[in-house]
Amino acid sequence: MGGRCEACRANLNVTQKQIKCTQCSHNYHSECINFNNDTASRSEWKCPACTASCRKGGDNSNTPIRTNKSPSNTVYDKTTYRSSNKSTDQPTCITETSSCQPYNLELINSIELDKKLSAIKFDIIQELKLSLITEIKNEITSNLKQL
Template sequence: MVGICGACKNNVLVTQKRIKCSTPTCAVWYHHECVNYDDTISFSRATWICPSCSVSKPKQDNSNTPIQNKTRRQQSPDNTPLPLPQLGVGNSDQSIIIQEIRNLRREMKEHFDNQQASLDKFDFKLSEVQKEVRVLGGKFSTLREDVDELTKSVQFLSDAHDTQKGSIENTATTISHLSIENQGLQSQMNELNSKLDLLEQQARDCNIELQYIPENKNENILNIVQQMAAVVSCDLPVGSILNYHRVAKIDTHSQRPRSIVLKLSSPRVRDELLAAVKRYNKKHPQEKLNTSHIGIAGEKKSIYVLEHLSLKNKKLQE
């Protein structure tokens, strides 16, 4: 507000068209419409004199200079315009001013309607955006639940993996210990097998094996052995023969007769018999020890007199 209008006595706002009297003793503000001031006319505002000051000047016509004391109200674009005061302005000028005011009001109303329509569109779009945001919020909530479930599943799998990893590490440690222990046991077993083979062979130190002597149900193995010893010129008393028997075949389908095993009284007696057989075969290369020498009729078949070796030593000999 800049002052009080000298005509309508209402406030003169900074947003309203206004003019001030140039008389130093007056300096009163007026609304343009209250004094019918036309700012389109080339007239200096600095020398403008209000109607009151113009009336007080001598030698001038005062019949057309009364100032109306009327009540002025704020107008909106929808209010009916107040009748303009007649202050020496022609009807044509007044009509032009009224028309311009109406045009201004129409433009302002159109501008207001456009703004209102834009606001309505904005409200509609905002409502749509809010709906989409709510839908997205629901989807995000569902997605968040899925992510939480996935996180729980991943955590469960991670824990299970850690547990399985720990179990595998423990199992690997146990396997490593068992492997070391197994190697130790394997070494001990090999050592025991070696000792067992040695003991087994030592247990046969007094034995002799006779191979390829035909089998007979009524055979007398003791007579066969004594007759063979006589052929090779070996003194073999009956008391030096502790045991004798035929052993089972390794291959049950073989047609080869079962071998005879003699258990003699000492390794010395065994060695003497083996040496005697060896000497005999050497002296008689064309007539080596065979079945005819021990009184077995039929086709002559060589008789082999060998050490009674363990199964492992036999395989090594082969």
């Protein structure tokens, strides 16, 4: 595949597992977006940005929109309907790169935060292990001296 991962912006290496979005054709490290073969089919997979920008439920042109009620129209409830020129009920997706950028930044920040938290967690566990080992050694030494 090649290129850069849209999540972490690192170069994609041929030895790394990666996936291409079927909607926007951007490439991602499988690890960056937690993709495994059980998650979804590669031929249908959409990146988080395209999934987030895709309207769910199809055409909603007949969805009522309530207007603000003023004291003068408390008896009558005015309802306005959205007009649409669409002839299909297929979901409409926004595929512009600019709309994907804020989500990518959020995804990258989330990934970076997860990495930092994992590193902190690892350090704490190591510190606890060392402390526990030292405590046990001291206790054993103390008990052996008493014998």
